[in-house]
Amino acid sequence: MAGNPPVAVQQYGQSIWYDNIRRSMLENGELQQLIDHSGVLGITSNPTIFQKAISSADDYDQAIASMLELDAESIYERLAVDDIQRALDMLRPIYDRTGGRDGYVSLEVSPLIANDSETTVAEAKRLFTTLNRPNAMIKIPATAAGIPAIEAAIAAGINVNVTLIFGLENYVEVAEAYIRGLERRRAAGGDVTGIASVASFFLSRIDTLVDKMLDNNIRAAQGRDLARVALNNKLKGKTAIANAKVAYKHFKSVFYGERFAALKVEGAMPQQLLWASTGTKNPAYPDTMYVDNLIGRDTVNTVPPETLVAFKDHGTVAPVLGENVSEAEAMLDMLAEVGIDLAQITARLQQDGVEAFVDSFSALIDQIEARRSVLQTGVIREQESVIGAHSEQVDISIHMLEAEHTNARLWNRDGTLWRDHPVVSSKIAGALGWLDPLASIDFARLERLGAAVKGSYDAVVWLGMGGSAQPAAVYSQAIGAQPGFPTFYLLNTTDPDQIAWVEAAINLDRTLFVVASKSGVTYETLALYRYFFEKAGHDGKRFVAVTTAGSPLDQVAQANQFREIFHDSPDSLGSYSALGYVGWVPAALLGADLERLRASVERMLKASGAQIMAASHPGILLGTVLGVVSASGQDKLAVATSPSVAAFSSWIEHLIAESTGKEGRSILPVTGGTVGKPHDFATDRLFVFIRVEADDNSELDSALAALQGAGHPVITLRLRDVYAISGEFFRWMYAAVIAAKLFQVNPFDAPNINEGRQIFDRLLENLRREGKLPTLMPIAQSEQADLFVSDQLAPALRELARNQGFDSKTVVGLLAAQLNGTAAGDFFAILPYLPQTDSLKTSLEDARRRLRHATRRAIALSYGPEYLHNTGQLYKGSGENGVFIVITSEKANAIPIPGESFGFTDAHLALALSDVEALQAQGHRVLHLHGHSSESAVQAFSDAVNLVVARRM
Numbered sequence: 001m002a003g004n005p006p007v008a009v010q011q012y013g014q015s016i017w018y019d020n021i022r023r024s025m026l027e028n029g030e031l032q033q034l035i036d037h038s039g040v041l042g043i044t045s046n047p048t049i050f051q052k053a054i055s056s057a058d059d060y061d062q063a064i065a066s067m068l069e070l071d072a073e074s075i076y077e078r079l080a081v082d083d084i085q086r087a088l089d090m091l092r093p094i095y096d097r098t099g100g101r102d103g104y105v106s107l108e109v110s111p112l113i114a115n116d117s118e119t120t121v122a123e124a125k126r127l128f129t130t131l132n133r134p135n136a137m138i139k140i141p142a143t144a145a146g147i148p149a150i151e152a153a154i155a156a157g158i159n160v161n162v163t164l165i166f167g168l169e170n171y172v173e174v175a176e177a178y179i180r181g182l183e184r185r186r187a188a189g190g191d192v193t194g195i196a197s198v199a200s201f202f203l204s205r206i207d208t209l210v211d212k213m214l215d216n217n218i219r220a221a222q223g224r225d226l227a228r229v230a231l232n233n234k235l236k237g238k239t240a241i242a243n244a245k246v247a248y249k250h251f252k253s254v255f256y257g258e259r260f261a262a263l264k265v266e267g268a269m270p271q272q273l274l275w276a277s278t279g280t281k282n283p284a285y286p287d288t289m290y291v292d293n294l295i296g297r298d299t300v301n302t303v304p305p306e307t308l309v310a311f312k313d314h315g316t317v318a319p320v321l322g323e324n325v326s327e328a329e330a331m332l333d334m335l336a337e338v339g340i341d342l343a344q345i346t347a348r349l350q351q352d353g354v355e356a357f358v359d360s361f362s363a364l365i366d367q368i369e370a371r372r373s374v375l376q377t378g379v380i381r382e383q384e385s386v387i388g389a390h391s392e393q394v395d396i397s398i399h400m401l402e403a404e405h406t407n408a409r410l411w412n413r414d415g416t417l418w419r420d421h422p423v424v425s426s427k428i429a430g431a432l433g434w435l436d437p438l439a440s441i442d443f444a445r446l447e448r449l450g451a452a453v454k455g456s457y458d459a460v461v462w463l464g465m466g467g468s469a470q471p472a473a474v475y476s477q478a479i480g481a482q483p484g485f486p487t488f489y490l491l492n493t494t495d496p497d498q499i500a501w502v503e504a505a506i507n508l509d510r511t512l513f514v515v516a517s518k519s520g521v522t523y524e525t526l527a528l529y530r531y532f533f534e535k536a537g538h539d540g541k542r543f544v545a546v547t548t549a550g551s552p553l554d555q556v557a558q559a560n561q562f563r564e565i566f567h568d569s570p571d572s573l574g575s576y577s578a579l580g581y582v583g584w585v586p587a588a589l590l591g592a593d594l595e596r597l598r599a600s601v602e603r604m605l606k607a608s609g610a611q612i613m614a615a616s617h618p619g620i621l622l623g624t625v626l627g628v629v630s631a632s633g634q635d636k637l638a639v640a641t642s643p644s645v646a647a648f649s650s651w652i653e654h655l656i657a658e659s660t661g662k663e664g665r666s667i668l669p670v671t672g673g674t675v676g677k678p679h680d681f682a683t684d685r686l687f688v689f690i691r692v693e694a695d696d697n698s699e700l701d702s703a704l705a706a707l708q709g710a711g712h713p714v715i716t717l718r719l720r721d722v723y724a725i726s727g728e729f730f731r732w733m734y735a736a737v738i739a740a741k742l743f744q745v746n747p748f749d750a751p752n753i754n755e756g757r758q759i760f761d762r763l764l765e766n767l768r769r770e771g772k773l774p775t776l777m778p779i780a781q782s783e784q785a786d787l788f789v790s791d792q793l794a795p796a797l798r799e800l801a802r803n804q805g806f807d808s809k810t811v812v813g814l815l816a817a818q819l820n821g822t823a824a825g826d827f828f829a830i831l832p833y834l835p836q837t838d839s840l841k842t843s844l845e846d847a848r849r850r851l852r853h854a855t856r857r858a859i860a861l862s863y864g865p866e867y868l869h870n871t872g873q874l875y876k877g878s879g880e881n882g883v884f885i886v887i888t889s890e891k892a893n894a895i896p897i898p899g900e901s902f903g904f905t906d907a908h909l910a911l912a913l914s915d916v917e918a919l920q921a922q923g924h925r926v927l928h929l930h931g932h933s934s935e936s937a938v939q940a941f942s943d944a945v946n947l948v949v950a951r952r953m
Helices: 005-012 023-027 030-037 047-055 061-065 072-097 117-131 146-155 168-187 204-221 226-235 239-255 258-265 305-314 325-337 342-377 388-403 406-411 422-429 443-453 470-478 496-505 523-535 552-559 581-589 594-607 618-631 643-660 698-709 722-743 751-770 793-804 811-820 838-855 871-877 904-921 934-952
Strands: 014-018 040-043 105-108 136-141 160-165 197-202 272-276 299-303 383-386 459-463 487-491 511-516 543-547 564-567 636-641 668-671 685-692 714-719 785-788 827-832 858-861 882-889 925-931
Touching: 005 014, 005 305, 014 305, 023 030, 023 072, 030 040, 030 072, 040 072, 040 105, 047 072, 047 342, 061 072, 061 342, 072 105, 072 117, 072 342, 117 136, 117 146, 136 146, 136 197, 136 342, 146 160, 146 168, 160 168, 160 342, 168 197, 168 239, 168 258, 168 342, 197 204, 197 239, 204 226, 204 239, 204 342, 226 325, 239 258, 239 272, 239 325, 239 342, 299 305, 325 342, 342 594, 383 618, 388 406, 388 618, 388 722, 406 722, 443 581, 443 594, 459 523, 459 581, 470 487, 470 581, 470 643, 470 722, 487 496, 496 523, 496 904, 511 523, 511 581, 523 552, 523 904, 543 552, 543 581, 552 564, 564 581, 581 594, 581 722, 594 722, 618 685, 618 714, 618 722, 636 643, 636 698, 643 668, 643 685, 643 722, 643 871, 668 858, 685 698, 685 722, 698 714, 714 722, 751 871, 751 904, 785 811, 785 934, 793 811, 793 925, 811 838, 811 882, 811 925, 811 934, 827 838, 827 934, 838 858, 838 934, 871 904, 882 904, 882 934, 904 925, 925 934
Parallel strands: 014 040, 014 299, 105 136, 136 160, 160 197, 197 272, 272 299, 459 487, 459 511, 511 543, 543 564, 636 668, 636 685, 685 714, 827 858, 827 882, 882 925
Antiparallel strands: 383 714, 785 925
16 A cells, blocks of 8 residues: 555565554544555553553543452553553454564553562563463663563563663663563573564654754854854764664674574564654654654554654655665764764653653552542542533643643642732742641530530531631531530621621620630621620630731630630631631531541542642632633622522632632623523523532522523532531632633732731721711612712712603612613622621622622622621622612610720721722712611612613613
């Protein structure tokens, strides 16, 4: 077949083998096609090939899943042996037809024993016996320890592929070892027929290294010695082929000579020269140069897939290997003239080759262990993304993250994943303590705390904000207080009416207070502490602190002899503290099964380990989908959850907002409320459903299926039970930093939160100095509420109301005008500084649902002041597409703050006003609605929504 070069070379005594193997090519007919149509007569493999095969697809998952009880090396061997045996059986007809000349498949002994002759021989015998096929070949490297092992293996009747030959001197040793092995076998009365061997001579790596040295010579001689420049240029790309030609000359002198003739008479086969590493690495060279120029009798060329395709398409077939040998020898001599020691280079390449195979083998074992972990935990099977047209870009991003070794670098705490500046990257590295969440947790101490509170207290009141409060909210809802454990109250607000409600609900004498603040300086938390510490008669034994060592709160707790002080790690910030003591202490106080929660975290850690490939990593997959889909414009993340873990969505809101909402970019989390129907949403949404299997999810399942059917991208995360929620903290933290990487923002930077804090500090100083907050003029007033906007927004808002036919002089009319006057891609943020009573929450959720239905806009609902600590970063740091409705009210209860000249009413309002000012300073549209009561404020907002709904009906 002259038109098929891989077949045509056979007429000149050469065989084409294939330097690749993977399970899919054995199962889908690809190998048979190569045999039938591309002249493939054998296969070679090595650790690098198996590493790529196992890591780049899920071909092996089913097999690995059936061997989870084995260690990674045992799994590898079973996988490799199975693949090799299948390939051997497919190639057996070639072996029989060619009388044992071809039809072989090679399996390499572990490169870890490359320097141990005795162990190499034993391993070669074991593998050859395990494969149990006459056409199996065992690969042994041509190292100093490998040479005697080759001889011994041949003497034992084992087919050997001698690998990693680069130098002529080494090849002479290899050929000699083969002949000695045959002679030993014959002397022992053994049969030398049917024993095959190839000597694998590596090519392109030689040119790569020599060319680099020639280029150095050229640069050194440039402009000074043109003859030297010309000579070095002449030698580029010639060394490997010249080396091969000279090696072939030696091959002929040995295997066509008298000594081997005696063995040949008894049926011995010559040790064929096998050309390896024949893929062209320099794009300036022809892609078939290491095939076209090396065609000769009794040789094999093992080609990688791309080289086989190229040779079949445009290869040149002629018996040229034995030609121009004198010129080749002269060329090698010229290398010495330009200062290049080829023997030294080839020795180095062999050493590098062994090390590379060791690295590949280690990586292969690590990847099998990683796949084993993924399959053993089952986490990845519980994660599904239906994202339509985004799939291709997600795949591209996954490959990019894998190519950048993102997972390994993150586990190594490499801050340059996000920022190259050494100071910034160092700070980022110092914020990655959440990667090792269990290291600093004293679970025995937590168990003792839980046992101590059981039956001793009627209530636990958790005082905290943001990242120091959200985990407590999650566990108190998902798990709840177990029998005998105190009722759990979360106070994450400075609203005096909410404080009064909690105080009325508890018996102070039988209440344990937990003061949680990582920084130890959170104003709201410390104000709540001072109030209840005074109410508790300054009895520190009824208080527990969760903070960092040495913080102001830590000092206060020690001075007042708190019952317990838990020191959280300083290298986990904000929402990334969820798996620190701010999460474990509330779980213990609720009487949760800490071992089950811990096991859930360990399961997720195992599924997310440093060796897990990006395509199988639960956090990287989730984060990539979040980043890619949001970057396309679908940047509103709607989070739906099973009822038992609804509070988890609020923690997600805080995490994603603080991680991505900066530098004009963001993923806007929208949590709570009803899922809605497809027609309620514009095309800017990405939905996530966190589904606890034991919950009643029938309505959610139907709603999400409808959204998915309408083309909205939907991610589903399935949790076995509520205790799996602790592992979800880790998955989402990992996802958040990956999304931030794709957004090219620093996930741990929160510059805009500090802006609001500075304004709040100024307002507090004004309160202390003048006893009042600044007086503001409303744009409109009513019996229900007053409306405030900036001087810049006021004329535009009045004009908007007039243009839309709303009353530009009333609170409700102006509110309705802004609610009705948004553009595609805009979102609303309802920011109530109100007590979270059931009736108020129901009214606000109902207004939100109706507004969403009427406008199809994303509507976030975040209660102040807690959102200031996390989500506030996104609101101030994202683009200008937000409309912010800050809702405050007069308070029914006046509660003092010990040590201040004002009370919680003024502090609470100051927090709201500071955010209004900070949002306005960023150019956002901000409407501040201040009700004469909480109920009237909500009613005014609801009335405005009613006008919008009526207008759009």
